[in-house]
Amino acid sequence: MDTAVEVRELVIRRGGREVLHGISAQIQRGVITGLLGPSGSGKTTMMRAIVGVQVVRSGRVTVLGRPAGSPALRRTIGYLTQSPSVYADLTVRENVRYFASLYGIASDDADQTIRDVGLADQARQLVGTLSGGQHSRASLACALVSRPELLVLDEPTVGQDPVLRDELWKRFRQLADDGATLLVSSHVMDEANRCDRLLLIREGEIIADDTPAAVKAAAGTDDLDQAFLTLVRNRTEEGS
Amino acid sequence: MSTRILASTTRRILRQLRHDRRTIALMLVVPIVLLTLLFFMFEEQDRTFDRVALIMLGIFPFILMFLITSIAMLRERTTGTLERLFTTPVGKLDLLFGYGIAFGLAAAVQATVAAALAYWLLGLDTAGSLGLVILIAVANAVLGVALGLLCSAFARTEFQAVQFMPVVAIPQILLCGLFVPRGEMAGWLAGVSNAMPLSYSVEALQEVGVSAEPTGLMWRDLAIVAGVVVVALALGATTLRRRTP
Ligand SMILES: Nc1ncnc2c1ncn2[C@@H]1O[C@H](COP(=O)(O)OP(=O)(O)OP(=O)(O)O)[C@@H](O)[C@H]1O
């Protein structure tokens, strides 16, 4: 098994509270791993540690063979923040072309990425005037444009309609088929079913790390939603 | 740092400015209005107008670029674009110099428009050349950018960022020699004034006002301002953290 990301005994404190309590996990290369967990469980925090922008208390994060945050990694990872982080006072095209230029990628490729996320008609529109879902897709385009080896996507399909969600997931699948590694956080169980692996996180601990089928089997149900509830509740009962 | 990234970052910042027509209009019109106001205030006193208008040509770009930069940088922090940029090949210096160059260029346009008006319509008279006045004005603008970048690290909101303007700019304006000549200040006040970079750029402008050729004192003052810019940018770089709690 080829590992893209290895997290070992990761402890993170935020705002004076311990948020991740020494978690360990491995993310396989070339597949889509879903990161799931209740709100506030530490998904964004873990992603920030992987892309190297989170202050870490202790533990180790290794990405593509190097410590997370190494300068060499900055050309090979793409990060979509949970709330869209694009310049509201630039057009979609100006934003995507700017992020493309940081990697020396041509404007034509940037324009293709804009079409890929379904914003061709809005390319000349200021990001500040886009609808919520369009705004998120503009931000997504800026993460996809560099064709990164590792894509860390924090809730990439939030606020999108079912048709667009389906299209975006097909694109993620295509990227994985082409060899990219994807880590995608989500709240939507229908999306979790489309992942190759699932990481379930609850209150800063990993409670499951398996394929969707195995997670369902472990919880004794066919329904991922139900499985998720069962796993989260089992742990709560064990804890009390 | 990479020239390609620096160039595209500078272009991106200028594009953001270009989309904000109202800010551009204010940048160009406000100095003109204020200079015109000064002109009529000192209609009977030609010498005073020359003295005050010359100093104002240095102060406008400083205040304006300080404000614009601290808010622009704060936005990078609060909207998450800074966090995202730090996962890309962008270096801290690409970002800092990008802001310095982009807003320095904007300030050069502003200073040229304001100085042209002051010289040709309001009859401002200096012994030295217009080019030196603009050079010093741009140095002041870059000083404003550098201090703005630094101060934005200590502001959480735009309200706070704006509050740094009176803290940083007004003492410098009071003590730079505009209101009381620096030679006539009490010893300790002169000491404080000596510690403020704006005092040196104002002194440099006054040198251009009185002597036809650039003086040694003027170059020394300009070098001091440049030194403060470098120190402020270096301190600003340390406040830009790739990793945040
Ligand atoms: N900047 C911060 N300062 C202090 N505490 C923080 C900060 N950011 C997050 N936290 C806390 O850390 C914990 C984990 O937050 P995180 O954003 O990782 O959750 P999440 O799983 O991504 O949640 P969601 O699904 O709602 O996005 C939460 O309890 C949150 O309140």
Ligand SMILES: [Mg+2]
């Ligand atoms: Mg989150």
